[in-house]
Amino acid sequence: MATRQKIAIIGVGLLGGSLALALKKKKGLELVGWNHRASSRKKASHLLQVVSTLEKAIQNADVIIICSHSSTVLPLLKQIGGLVKGQTLIMDVSSIKGQIVRAAQLIKGLENHFVPCHPMAGKEKSGSSFADALLYQNHTVFITPLSKNPKALVRKAVRFWKSVGALPVLFNAKTHDQYVALTSHLPHLLASAYVQLYGLQTKRSQSISVAAGSGFKDFTRIAASNPAMWSDILEMNAEEVIVFLNQYRRHLTALEKQLRKGSKTYWFSFFEKGKTIRETIK
């Protein structure tokens, strides 16, 4: 009789690999990983036991965590959903929750297994070679349950995230998507658009890089994030991002007018407002 809990990590990249490292420290766990690509499986094998098929990975698993990009979550849920039995908990880590929740609720029986999750953890580096056992430490994890998720299943998801040092919070999927559209998806778009403007200028005058200081570097760090991950996110959460992008753009139009006017009092109060808000965030 097996007493060890089996945890399957599907898609061992930065997030999956970091989970593996955090979970490896615990006793009584059997950790198994799987990646779609053989080259990724090979890399992941430095972190945990890797198997060659999805079926082997999830067989008799107590917990399955889908850590691959947002657009792969639903296809994987459809594939896995029919194969799991008993008390198996399935989670994902996608930054998009609304689309996934709505579609998952249409898959019969999935409510007894799948609890949608989104840990607010990441780096601008991707891939399992950047995995970090402390990636989740003190980071928020949004849990956006399906309407028919049994409470015990949701509690199991909460316990799971706490066990790796994260701070799980229950959230409505729509609210979640609105929040992260503003706090994460829009900044990624803005930072990438900004470095592209900078890139255009470097073509004309290469020496401009000497003027890229620490403020520039902080402001643009997220522009180096994984394009495959972020194209999924922008496409899937476009509706929410548009709302804020539009408001932001209209503010910039007003600011351009103010620059033409040239009132120092205006700019003082503008920067003071920003400083006051920024200082509420530690």
Place this chain on the structure above:
Amino acid sequence: MATRQKIAIIGVGLLGGSLALALKKKKGLELVGWNHRASSRKKASHLLQVVSTLEKAIQNADVIIICSHSSTVLPLLKQIGGLVKGQTLIMDVSSIKGQIVRAAQLIKGLENHFVPCHPMAGKEKSGSSFADALLYQNHTVFITPLSKNPKALVRKAVRFWKSVGALPVLFNAKTHDQYVALTSHLPHLLASAYVQLYGLQTKRSQSISVAAGSGFKDFTRIAASNPAMWSDILEMNAEEVIVFLNQYRRHLTALEKQLRKGSKTYWFSFFEKGKTIRETIK
């Protein structure tokens, strides 16, 4: 006969205070500071000898560094210019060079003393209590000489900045202002406008702060910068900032359209372009 070199720091805040700390380590220097406000003089006195009047500070000084905000540089130059003699080198540290160079060239005799400078160093914290002896270490310092500056005077400025570990580069003032409009002034405006959008949302839904992760924090760090310093900069360099703000805003309009269309291929290439550019900056 005095053999010690006297260095006067006018406006001892973060930049002036950091210079004081870096210079204190050297032998054969007499360091004197002055601030307009008595309260700032009191704070600065923890770092160096502070005198009560500008005249006392600059009397017999070999080097005078104006470290106060951009809008105060020209008034101070007019005040100081007539009082200095011999080989005295005057420098500033303002982020704006064109306006200052143009006006300084109209002040008779100033070309024998004043070499305009801009060290690309700073923090989002201001005031002499945040001073840091290593602030200039390996940071670029733009030197934008007046057309009639004697070469020996410019070389003296170069040596000065090297002596505190900085990397001086000679630049045309107009080019400098264009470069920093793009790499520094525009990002400060964009980050502040962004946190103000975030601030509006927190009024509606306070719990949104739980979604402000490390990407958000990096992207918005510069929004906490000193409003007095930044209102000066935006007002004085408005002309150059407008050019890039306008280009950026038009790019955002195009991105909003793309979000409505929803093509993942588009977003992949968008984020990939940004990543490639960002990765050229270490």
